[in-house]
Amino acid sequence: EAGVAQSPRYKIIEKRQSVAFWCNPISGHATLYWYQQILGQGPKLLIQFQNNGVVDDSQLPKDRFSAERLKGVDSTLKIQPAKLEDSAVYLCASSIGTSGTNEQFFGPGTRLTVL
Amino acid sequence: AQSVTQLDSHVSVSEGTPVLLRCNYSSSYSPSLFWYVQHPNKGLQLLLKYTSAATLVKGINGFEAEFKKSETSFHLTKPSAHMSDAAEYFCVVSPGGFKTIFGAGTRLFVKA
Numbered sequence: 001e002a003g004v005a006q007s008p009r010y011k012i013i014e015k016r017q018s019v020a021f022w023c024n025p026i027s028g029h030a031t032l033y034w035y036q037q038i039l040g041q042g043p044k045l046l047i048q049f050q051n052n053g054v055v056d057d058s059q060l061p062k063d064r065f066s067a068e069r070l071k072g073v074d075s076t077l078k079i080q081p082a083k084l085e086d087s088a089v090y091l092c093a094s095s096i097g098t099s100g101t102n103e104q105f106f107g108p109g110t111r112l113t114v115l
Numbered sequence: 116a117q118s119v120t121q122l123d124s125h126v127s128v129s130e131g132t133p134v135l136l137r138c139n140y141s142s143s144y145s146p147s148l149f150w151y152v153q154h155p156n157k158g159l160q161l162l163l164k165y166t167s168a169a170t171l172v173k174g175i176n177g178f179e180a181e182f183k184k185s186e187t188s189f190h191l192t193k194p195s196a197h198m199s200d201a202a203e204y205f206c207v208v209s210p211g212g213f214k215t216i217f218g219a220g221t222r223l224f225v226k227a
Contacts, residue, residue, distance in 0.1 A: 003158075004158075033215065035217075040220075041219055041220070042205050042217035042218050042219045042220050043159075043205070043217045044217070045214070045215050045216075045217075048215070056213075056214060091158075091159070093159075100147055100209030100210075100211075100213055100214065100215055101147040101164075101166045101209065103149075103161045103164065104159075104161070104215070106158040106159040106160075107158060108157075108158050109158070
């Protein structure tokens with residue numbers, strides 16, 4: 001069974017530029033998560049989709065971050081414009097069910113460096 | 116408020132000795148609790164989870180954790196550390212099955 005795929009693996013941009021990350025969850029998984037993991041910290045949930053609807057985006061900086069999950073499958077996360085403090089690893093995860101009791105399967109992450 | 120606190124940012128043990136990684140949580144709802152492990156340059160992987168069944172939960176690689184409601188704790192233990200256990204460990208709470216809150220992580224060092 002294929003795991004959660006993310007691309008790109010690494011991205012370096014200058015501040016005020018825009019960037020997009022892509023995630024393809026495990027086939028059949030209803031719930032998709034995007035996390036931000038700053039160096040030395042635990043992952044912080046940015047947005048959670050259930051199929052193609054948003055369940056929780058309370059910690060998403062909506063003035064600069066946006067995310068979509070078209071057709072309830074793969075997803076993109078965009079940052080526009082980027083700030084220095086956005087430097088982090090962006091993790092995508094998926095789970096088969098719609099409850100927080102389900103195991104989440106994580107992708108390898110995209111490491112973003114903002115100069 | 117919902118939160119999770121990992122009491123140690125770093126733990127160092129010798130190979131073959133017991134491991135204890137401490138986690139306390141705060142939840143207004145019956146929580147689901149998880150431990151995930153992150154090895155260098157690898158993705159996060161589930162070690163074990165508690166979802167209101169048995170309070171002593173066994174996971175992969177010899178790890179186990181005990182849910183103690185009275186102490187609001189979910190400490191992770193292993194009787195004998197192996198070099199391959201060196202990694203970052205995250206305690207995670209999902210209050211009532213909603214939201215997902217990660218702790219700050221505990222880095223485990225294993226000395227030969």
